[in-house]
Amino acid sequence: MVACASLYLVSRGAWVALGLLLLLVLIVWVGLFKQTACDVETKNAPDGCGNTAYGRLRACHLRDHKRAKHDALFALFGLRNPTQAWRVRWTRSPSAYGRTAPAPGSTPSRVTNPLYDGAILVATIAGSVATIIALVLQFN
Numbered sequence: 789m790v791a792c793a794s795l796y797l798v799s800r801g802a803w804v805a806l807g808l809l810l811l812l813v814l815i816v817w818v819g820l821f822k823q824t825a826c827d828v829e830t831k832n833a834p835d836g837c838g839n840t841a842y843g844r845l846r847a848c849h850l851r852d853h854k855r856a857k858h859d860a861l862f863a864l865f866g867l868r869n870p871t872q873a874w875r876v877r878w879t880r881s882p883s884a885y886g887r888t889a890p891a892p893g894s895t896p897s898r899v900t901n902p903l904y905d906g907a908i909l910v911a912t913i914a915g916s917v918a919t920i921i922a923l924v925l926q927f928n
């Protein structure tokens with residue numbers, strides 16, 4: 789698909805559109821497919837989780853890390869992750885038998901490079917829009 793679009797743009801001499809398309813492909817690859825480290829900060833790994841993640845915007849296989857990364861990306865833009873509304877949270881209150889509910893497993897995880905990940909997200913969106921505009925202009 790990308791190769792066909794590239795060949796078409798080369799045949800038409802649309803170098804700006806070709807450059808934007810290739811930039812978009814690079815940004816999408818870095819954001820969603822490049823093999824990298826998860827980098828979510830945990831209690832045991834303050835330098836960031838070292839598990840493999842595919843894409844700077846994605847986390848490793850651990851559900852907490854996926855949530856932390858999604859929450860951090862929303863928080864970067866001053867938003868709240870809408871999926872938080874469906875998360876069940878158990879409080880540590882005394883039960884009728886005088887015992888307490890289990891303590892939470894750990895403190896919430898954080899993303900070590902939220903600015904970098906947010907910049908990748910913004911670049912992905914901006915690159916997509918620019919490429920679509922360039923392709924529309926090229927076809928007209």
Ligand SMILES: [Zn+2]
Pocket residue numbers: 826827828837838839847848849850853
């Ligand atoms: Zn992780």
